[in-house]
Amino acid sequence: MEITTRNNTEYKSKANDYVHEVFQLVKDRNQGEKEFLQATREIFDSLRPVFLKHPEYIHNGILERITEPDRVITFRVAWEDDTGKVQVNRGFRVQFNNSLGPYKGGIRFHPTVNSSIMKFLAFEQTFKNALTGQPIGAGKGGSDFNPKGKSEREIMRFTQSFITELSKYIGPDMDVPAGDIGVGKREIGYMFGQYNRLRGGYEAGVFTGKDPNHGGSLGRKEATGYGTVYFVEEMLKTANDSFEGKKVVVSGSGNVAIYAMEKAIELGALVLACSDSNGYIYDPNGIDVETIKQLKEFDSKRIKEYTKVHKNAVYHEGCMDIWSVACDIALPCATQNEMAKDDAIILIQNGVKAIGEGANMPCTEDAILAFQASGVLFAPAKAANAGGVAVSAMEMSQNSMRLSWTVEEVDEKLKQVMKNIYTSCYNAAESYGHPGNLVIGANIAGFLKVADAMVAHGIH
Numbered sequence: 517m518e519i520t521t522r523n524n525t526e527y528k529s530k531a532n533d534y535v536h537e538v539f540q541l542v543k544d545r546n547q548g549e550k551e552f553l554q555a556t557r558e559i560f561d562s563l564r565p566v567f568l569k570h571p572e573y574i575h576n577g578i579l580e581r582i583t584e585p586d587r588v589i590t591f592r593v594a595w596e597d598d599t600g601k602v603q604v605n606r607g608f609r610v611q612f613n614n615s616l617g618p619y620k621g622g623i624r625f626h627p628t629v630n631s632s633i634m635k636f637l638a639f640e641q642t643f644k645n646a647l648t649g650q651p652i653g654a655g656k657g658g659s660d661f662n663p664k665g666k667s668e669r670e671i672m673r674f675t676q677s678f679i680t681e682l683s684k685y686i687g688p689d690m691d692v693p694a695g696d697i698g699v700g701k702r703e704i705g706y707m708f709g710q711y712n713r714l715r716g717g718y719e720a721g722v723f724t725g726k727d728p729n730h731g732g733s734l735g736r737k738e739a740t741g742y743g744t745v746y747f748v749e750e751m752l753k754t755a756n757d758s759f760e761g762k763k764v765v766v767s768g769s770g771n772v773a774i775y776a777m778e779k780a781i782e783l784g785a786l787v788l789a790c791s792d793s794n795g796y797i798y799d800p801n802g803i804d805v806e807t808i809k810q811l812k813e814f815d816s817k818r819i820k821e822y823t824k825v826h827k828n829a830v831y832h833e834g835c836m837d838i839w840s841v842a843c844d845i846a847l848p849c850a851t852q853n854e855m856a857k858d859d860a861i862i863l864i865q866n867g868v869k870a871i872g873e874g875a876n877m878p879c880t881e882d883a884i885l886a887f888q889a890s891g892v893l894f895a896p897a898k899a900a901n902a903g904g905v906a907v908s909a910m911e912m913s914q915n916s917m918r919l920s921w922t923v924e925e926v927d928e929k930l931k932q933v934m935k936n937i938y939t940s941c942y943n944a945a946e947s948y949g950h951p952g953n954l955v956i957g958a959n960i961a962g963f964l965k966v967a968d969a970m971v972a973h974g975i976h
């Protein structure tokens with residue numbers, strides 16, 4: 517499409533046609549990939565004002581290129597279970613975009629993992645990692661392996677087999693994986709050990725989320741949850757508000773949820789409920805995070821066990837009903853599409869003031885619209901949960917320098933990164949005509965950074 521002049525009616529209509537045509541192309545090429553199309557649709561909707569100002573992105577085919585991964589690697593993962601039976605899973609790594617640095621993003625082990633989920637996560641990571649301002653590109657990987665009910669040795673054998681194949685495609689300057697659902701420092705330890713064994717060396721910077729006792733960064737475990745709360749705190753400040761005295765509900769009880777609860781409590785909130793995939797607990801006295809840590813990080817138990825220790829707490833079967841608990845601030849920190857429009861309406865009716873997405877894409881599109889239409893402050897995932905990957909990038913820096921920062925140093929840097937992300941989202945929303953809309957602001961601010969690098973690097 518030949519487009520030469522901006523700011524005229526003909527150009528505006530051509531730019532709108534361009535966005536529409538490219539989205540049609542993406543839909544045709546990725547049929548049936550519902551999560552990936554959901555993530556791309558939001559970006560296309562947000563970017564219209566950008567193309568009205570920047571014909572150079574159209575000339576350089578940025579939208580066509582930024583929505584197509586650099587490569588998608590799929591592979592067989594064969595491993596032997598404890599009974600001697602051979603099991604086969606499918607492994608993935610989506611290397612989406614490396615314009616800003618080595619591919620960077622987590623590994624997820626969960627039975628729902630498929631190509632659509634891997635691609636949506638890697639696509640989101642492209643914008644999120646750009647927002648951090650650090651030199652990291654974007655990727656995501658995982659497998660449909662279900663760690664639930666597996667022995668320690670089965671997890672080790674599976675993980676070693678997974679990384680034996682993936683090791684061909686990763687490296688400290690190539691692609692640096694980390695954890696995500698079902699992958700924590702134990703699994704990262706097995707991957708790191710097997711990778712080094714295959715290479716016959718010690719490449720500290722090939723994974724992040726390692727144990728701080730051997731190569732990891734202090735503060736990485738806490739970073740995503742803390743970062744989400746820091747971002748929401750910034751958002752509340754603009755409304756002259758804070759976490760102090762607020763009732764908070766957090767979904768999930770994994771890595772992100774635990775540290776989001778911990779920081780919210782530290783800032784004076786009362787966390788009333790949290791969940792796992794079976795149900796949720798409500799504690800009128802406020803959730804005791806130390807008990808959740810013990811249950812989830814050490815004993816691998818279901819959340820209903822919490823009520824054995826805290827007699828005032830009540831367990832409810834069914835995780836989705838957690839959004840019926842009245843609160844001022846809701847932090848969905850479990851998984852994608854866990855909060856739908858009906859949940860949003862209940863939260864709004866119960867007087868919710870702010871939402872902070874700790875998980876990736878936890879709110880459906882119509883849930884987000886409902887919040888925005890009702891004036892609820894909304895912190896989108898790719899900005900709000902960027903603290904995890906930001907501290908991963910700090911881990912890469914520490915590994916390169918062969919030194920370790922203190923937990924205080926890391927936390928200070930994390931706070932600054934989250935403040936900067938908030939400011940860029942806020943400013944981008946304002947300068948592109950959508951003041952206060954942090955969804956649009958995050959998409960635009962992340963996009964501009966990647967798009968400029970792609971223009972500079974030429975067409976490929």
Ligand SMILES: NC(=O)C1=CN([C@@H]2O[C@H](COP(=O)(O)OP(=O)(O)OC[C@H]3O[C@@H](n4cnc5c(N)ncnc54)[C@H](O)[C@@H]3O)[C@@H](O)[C@H]2O)C=CC1
Nearest residue numbers: 696697698740768769770771772792793835850875876904
């Ligand atoms: N770990 C990290 O640093 C980052 C994680 N994320 C995202 O945060 C979310 C959670 O990840 P992690 O905490 O790392 O995983 P995790 O494996 O530590 O915890 C996941 C938790 O969610 C629960 N869960 C799963 N489905 C659920 C459902 N439908 N309702 C309620 N609970 C459910 C599980 O029981 C588990 O407690 C994911 O969307 C992930 O992609 C985003 C940025 C960084």
Ligand SMILES: O=C(O)CCC(=O)C(=O)O
Nearest residue numbers: 620621622694904905908
């Ligand atoms: O720390 C990382 O590299 C990955 C974090 C991640 O997977 C995410 O931000 O969703």
